[in-house]
Amino acid sequence: MAEVYAARRERVRERCTAGGSATALVTRPANVRYLAGAAPRGAVLLLGRGEDLLLCGSPPSGEAGEGRPDEAVAVRVLPRAGGDPAVAAADVAVARGAESLAVEEHHLTVTRHRAIGSVAPRLRLADLGGAVEQLRVVKDEEEISCLRIAAEIADQALGELLESILVGRTERHLALELERRLVDHGADGPAFATSVGTGPNSGRRGHRPTDRRVEEGDFLSVCLGATYRGYRCEIGRTFVIGTSPAGWQIELYDLVFAAQRAGRESLTPGAAYRDVDRAARQVLDSAGHTEGLPPMTGHGVGLEIDEDPQLAPAAMGKLDACVPVTVEPGVHLPGRGGVRIDDTLVVRPEADGGPELLTITTKELLAL
Amino acid sequence: MAEVYAARRERVRERCTAGGSATALVTRPANVRYLAGAAPRGAVLLLGRGEDLLLCGSPPSGEAGEGRPDEAVAVRVLPRAGGDPAVAAADVAVARGAESLAVEEHHLTVTRHRAIGSVAPRLRLADLGGAVEQLRVVKDEEEISCLRIAAEIADQALGELLESILVGRTERHLALELERRLVDHGADGPAFATSVGTGPNSGRRGHRPTDRRVEEGDFLSVCLGATYRGYRCEIGRTFVIGTSPAGWQIELYDLVFAAQRAGRESLTPGAAYRDVDRAARQVLDSAGHTEGLPPMTGHGVGLEIDEDPQLAPAAMGKLDACVPVTVEPGVHLPGRGGVRIDDTLVVRPEADGGPELLTITTKELLAL
Numbered sequence: 001m002a003e004v005y006a007a008r009r010e011r012v013r014e015r016c017t018a019g020g021s022a023t024a025l026v027t028r029p030a031n032v033r034y035l036a037g038a039a040p041r042g043a044v045l046l047l048g049r050g051e052d053l054l055l056c057g058s059p060p061s062g063e064a065g066e067g068r069p070d071e072a073v074a075v076r077v078l079p080r081a082g083g084d085p086a087v088a089a090a091d092v093a094v095a096r097g098a099e100s101l102a103v104e105e106h107h108l109t110v111t112r113h114r115a116i117g118s119v120a121p122r123l124r125l126a127d128l129g130g131a132v133e134q135l136r137v138v139k140d141e142e143e144i145s146c147l148r149i150a151a152e153i154a155d156q157a158l159g160e161l162l163e164s165i166l167v168g169r170t171e172r173h174l175a176l177e178l179e180r181r182l183v184d185h186g187a188d189g190p191a192f193a194t195s196v197g198t199g200p201n202s203g204r205r206g207h208r209p210t211d212r213r214v215e216e217g218d219f220l221s222v223c224l225g226a227t228y229r230g231y232r233c234e235i236g237r238t239f240v241i242g243t244s245p246a247g248w249q250i251e252l253y254d255l256v257f258a259a260q261r262a263g264r265e266s267l268t269p270g271a272a273y274r275d276v277d278r279a280a281r282q283v284l285d286s287a288g289h290t291e292g293l294p295p296m297t298g299h300g301v302g303l304e305i306d307e308d309p310q311l312a313p314a315a316m317g318k319l320d321a322c323v324p325v326t327v328e329p330g331v332h333l334p335g336r337g338g339v340r341i342d343d344t345l346v347v348r349p350e351a352d353g354g355p356e357l358l359t360i361t362t363k364e365l366l367a368l
Numbered sequence: 369m370a371e372v373y374a375a376r377r378e379r380v381r382e383r384c385t386a387g388g389s390a391t392a393l394v395t396r397p398a399n400v401r402y403l404a405g406a407a408p409r410g411a412v413l414l415l416g417r418g419e420d421l422l423l424c425g426s427p428p429s430g431e432a433g434e435g436r437p438d439e440a441v442a443v444r445v446l447p448r449a450g451g452d453p454a455v456a457a458a459d460v461a462v463a464r465g466a467e468s469l470a471v472e473e474h475h476l477t478v479t480r481h482r483a484i485g486s487v488a489p490r491l492r493l494a495d496l497g498g499a500v501e502q503l504r505v506v507k508d509e510e511e512i513s514c515l516r517i518a519a520e521i522a523d524q525a526l527g528e529l530l531e532s533i534l535v536g537r538t539e540r541h542l543a544l545e546l547e548r549r550l551v552d553h554g555a556d557g558p559a560f561a562t563s564v565g566t567g568p569n570s571g572r573r574g575h576r577p578t579d580r581r582v583e584e585g586d587f588l589s590v591c592l593g594a595t596y597r598g599y600r601c602e603i604g605r606t607f608v609i610g611t612s613p614a615g616w617q618i619e620l621y622d623l624v625f626a627a628q629r630a631g632r633e634s635l636t637p638g639a640a641y642r643d644v645d646r647a648a649r650q651v652l653d654s655a656g657h658t659e660g661l662p663p664m665t666g667h668g669v670g671l672e673i674d675e676d677p678q679l680a681p682a683a684m685g686k687l688d689a690c691v692p693v694t695v696e697p698g699v700h701l702p703g704r705g706g707v708r709i710d711d712t713l714v715v716r717p718e719a720d721g722g723p724e725l726l727t728i729t730t731k732e733l734l735a736l
Contacts, residue, residue, distance in 0.1 A: 041574075066576070105478035110471075110495075113478045127478075172551050180544045206409070208434070 001037070004142070005070040008135060009035050013048050015131045021102040023048040023093050024128050025116075027086055028107040030303040031132035033230060038067035045073070046089040049096045055085040067230055086112055090120040102128035130308070137300060137308050138322050144346055146231035147301065147324050150187065151344055151358035153226040154235045157181035158361050166368055167216060167241060171196040171209035174222070182226045191225030191232035192305045202238060203330050203338020205294050216242040219249060219337045220368070221330075225305060225344075232305040234326050235359035236342025239366045248336075253365045256331055256339040259283035260363070263297050263311070263327040267347050267355040273315035280329045281313070289331045298326040301344055323347045324358070369405070372510070373438040376503060377403050381416050383499045389470040391416040391461050392496050393484075395454055396475040398671040399500035401598060406435035413441070414457040417464045423453040435598055454480055458488040470496035498676070505668060505676050506690050512714055514599035515669065515692050518559065519712055519726035521594035522603045525549035526729050534736055535584060535609060539564040539577035542590070550594045559593030559600035560673045570606060571698050571706020573662050584610040587617060587705040588736070589698075593673060593712075600673040602694050603727035604710025607734045616704075621733045624699055624707040627651035628731070631665050631679070631695040635715050635723040641683035648697045649681070657699050666694040669712055691715045692726070 012035065016024045026032050026045040033039035035047070036054050043056040052073045054060075059077050060069050069075055078088055086108070093101050101120070103113065105127045117125060139147070157178050166174070175194040182190055197207040202219035214220055223236035238256075240249055263280030277297040284293060296312035301324050309317055311325060319325075325347065330340030341363055346356040380403065384392045394400050394413040401407035403415070404422050411424040420441045422428075427445050428437050437443055446456055454476070461469050469488070471481065473495045485493060507515070525546050534542070543562040550558055565575040570587035582588060591604035606624075608617055631648030645665040652661060664680035669692050677685055679693060687693075693715065698708030709731055714724040 061576070103478075105482075108478055110473035110476055110478055110481045114473075173548075176544075176548045176551055180541075180548070183540050183544055208429070 001142070002070055002072055004140065005035060005037050006072055009047055009052055011135055012131060016048060016102050016128065019102060019126065021048075021100040021124075021126045023096070023098040023100065024102040025086060025089050025093070025104070026128070026132060027104050028132070030136070030307075031104070033067055033303055034132060034136055036073045037070040040066060042085055044085045044089050046092055049093070049098055053089070053092060055089050055092075057085060084112060084115060087115050087119050090116045090123060094120045094123055098123060100124040100126055102126040104128050104132075106130065133308055136302055138320050139302060139324060139346075140322070143231060143302065144322065144324065146229045147233050147344065147346070148358055150191065150226040150228035150231055150233040151235065151360075153182055153185040153187045153228060154224055154233055155359060155361050156185045157226070158222065158224065158235060158237065161222070162239070162366065162368060166214045166220065168213055170211045170213050171198055171201065172211060174214070175209040178222070178224050182224070185226075187226035187228055188230070189227050191227045191234060195221075195223040197221045197337075198241075200335055200337050203332040203340050205328075205330060205332075205340065214241055217246070218242075219339065221338070221340050223340065223342055230303050232301055232303070233324075233344045233358060234301060234305060234328070234342055235344065235361060236328055236330075236340050237361060237363070238339040238341060239368050241368055243367060245365060245367055250365065252331060252333070253339050255284065255287050255289075256329055256341055257363060257365075259329040260327055260341040260343070263329060264343065264345060264355060264357075267319065267325065267327070267345055269319055269321040269347055269349050271319045273309050273311050273317050273319065274313055276319070276327070277311045277313055277315065280327065284329060284331060294328075294330060298328050300325050319347045321347055321349055369510070370438055370440055372508065373403060373405050374440055377415055377420055379503055380499060384416060384470050384496065387470060387494060387496075389416075389468040389492075389494045391464070391466040391468065392470040393454060393457050393461070393472070394496070394500060395472050396500070398504070398675075399472070401435055401671055402500060402504055404441045405438040408434060410453055412453045412457050414460055417461070417466055421457070421460060423457050423460075425453060452480060452483060455483050455487050458484045458491060462488045462491055466491060468492040468494055470494040472496050472500075474498065501676055504670055506688050507670060507692060507714075508690070511599060511670065512690065512692065514597045515601050515712065515714070516726055518555065518594040518596035518599055518601040519603065519728075521550055521553040521555045521596060522592055522601055523727060523729050524553045525594070526590065526592065526603060526605065529590070530607070530734065530736060534582045534588065536581055538579045538581050539566055539569065540579060542582070543577040546590070546592050550592070553594075555594035555596055556598070557595050559595045559602065563589075563591040563604075565589045565705075566609075568703055568705050571700040571708050573696075573698060573700075573708065582609055585614070586610075587707065589706070589708050591708065591710055598671050600669055600671070601692075601712045601726060602669060602673060602696070602710055603712065603729060604696055604698075604708050605729060605731070606707040606709060607736050609736055611735060613733060613735055618733065620699060620701070621707050623652065623655050623657075624697055624709055625731060625733075627697040628695055628709040628711070631697060632711065632713060632723060632725075635687065635693065635695070635713055637687055637689045637715055637717050639687045641677050641679050641685050641687065642681055644687070644693075644695070645679045645681055645683065648695065652697060652699060662696075662698060666696050668693050687715045689715055689717055
């Protein structure tokens with residue numbers, strides 16, 4: 001793994017040098033972890049001119065959830081109450097003779113940026129922009145295998161829930177039970193707050209579980225994900241409670257299923273992000289569901305649950321092979337509920353069999 | 369409650385006007401919630417010159433965990449893919465004729481700050497600083513009663529855990545079970561990631577639960593908290609597993625207990641933050657535990673779990689009445705484990721009986 005981290009840091013250094021800065025300061029936690037192997041709380045990474053340096057407020061714990069720092073990176077733990085590691089890093093950059101420092105302006109607050117400027121008034125502060133986020137879009141096979149395991153764990157947790165009795169239990173309890181099962185099966189933890197929605201709450205994106213209990217005749221939507229070695233996946237399914245779904249439920253489910261399939265089938269290397277979004281969206285649009293649709297059909301996943309690319313109407317760019325994304329269209333009818341279906345897939349060329357589905361729980365409409 | 373929110377917003381307006389800006393933009397979620405009653409994801413609050421306006425990317429859900437917007441605040445939901453609500457708010461400020469806008473520079477990123485500047489180039493951007501955070505330090509009785517309920521919930525969850533069998537269970541399972549019990553007892557959710565540490569992991573601040581199982585003879589430290597109507601409390605206790613604690617365990621426990629008591633007893637209106645810290649710290653220092661002590665003895669709690677004030681060696685300022693804080697000294701001996709004892713208390717004048725202890729679980733050394 002050491003070479004992998006070193007190669008990633010080398011690419012960031014090349015980008016900086018091309019942009020006129022020989023030195024870069026990475027502060028966004030997922031970016032620090034991507035480049036250094038671990039991101040203890042508050043840690044920042046200084047790259048270029050001398051050895052790569054991870055500055056932290058407390059020593060790395062070495063726990064599975066946090067990752068282990070790459071051995072080629074020097075680690076410096078600031079003394080107790082040593083202040084902001086980013087400011088300390090700027091100090092080091094100056095001591096090493098740097099004239100310019102590229103920082104992550106989309107992550108640093110105005111106050112921190114100013115503090116760096118005051119400790120190092122002669123240092124020219126440039127913008128690293130989303131350089132590290134862009135590197136993170138295409139995953140290597142090691143990363144994809146972490147995502148695959150994360151998806152297996154989420155499938156297992158969801159599968160076990162479906163075997164239990166659901167009627168009468170609250171959204172909150174179902175969500176907590178799913179999170180316990182994720183950990184049972186080896187997850188570092190949930191990838192995001194598990195969403196469970198029943199009846200009128202079903203089908204709402206990011207719905208926070210309430211005390212509403214599952215009733216006969218409800219739609220039940222569940223969205224969960226596991227984190228495995230830092231990598232986060234996502235799966236969402238909608239079920240119907242009781243022996244026979246109503247006509248409107250079958251119709252709505254079939255529609256969202258068709259939209260989700262259209263989105264999945266459009267995942268090929270070279271496809272424009274917005275075309276994947278449109279493939280799914282136009283199925284819903286043409287059935288008259290133009291209002292209240294989510295702003296995007298899917299997004300990248302990796303060290304963060306919601307990372308580049310966005311599969312949205314105004315997104316610019318094209319898919320590459322080895323990019324994992326979600327495809328998660330949904331429709332919510334106010335007062336009645338709705339349907340969401342959400343998979344994590346990896347874009348693969350057709351010669352390799354097309355998109356690789358990581359979350360394999362069935363998408364038939366199950367009546368539970 | 370409506371008058372409470374209006375009065376809070378009026379105080380912010382006064383602070384802004386005194387600072388030369390008649391208009392303020394509040395972006396930090398806990399600050400938005402404090403002033404507007406609710407903070408839907410990404411929502412920002414524009415104050416001054418015309419009605420107070422809450423701008424959100426999606427409609428407020430009205431769920432318990434999110435709060436309900438104060439009716440005196442106008443709510444504007446941006447159209448789908450409507451961009452950053454903070455930028456939209458700056459647009460409104462300009463349309464209302466504002467010349468200057470005070471923003472939260474410690475919360476806004478450089479990139480967002482710049483986007484506001486570009487959409488409104490003639491608007492002078494000032495710094496609101498921690499004005500809202502400072503208002504939040506002293507709580508009203510309504511807020512304290514939410515904290516009191518949050519503490520009761522945490523006490524109940526912890527009490528039930530102590531009645532169950534612990535040996536052989538992993539840190540992760542114990543943490544998840546505690547979180548389930550918090551929700552069982554009516555919490556919106558955990559106030560922060562529950563920490564459970566056994567054996568060599570015990571006594572570490574912020575320890576992330578691992579798969580280590582509880583063994584006979586271990587110290588077991590637990591730190592958890594509930595959120596109730598947005599308000600977050602914290603409790604931490606250390607227990608010993610088995611029938612009879614070892615001599616070093618009793619000695620270490622008594623020491624940390626004495627330090628924690630000294631901290632609690634120094635909580636009076638007018639006491640300097642650093643003196644509370646010193647009261648607890650010097651007990652540990654004088655026993656030779658100068659290395660590896662946590663950077664602070666305690667901190668404020670409220671809408672965030674870690675808010676002002678900090679009870680730390682270099683902290684400036686004095687306690688007021690009705691300020692809820694934690695007192696949480698601890699000692700961790702590498703390879704052996706340690707002890708942490710953590711309470712949430714409200715500062716009260718001696719005439720009112722002195723500090724009010726919210727987390728009432730016993731601090732005797734229990735052998736479980």
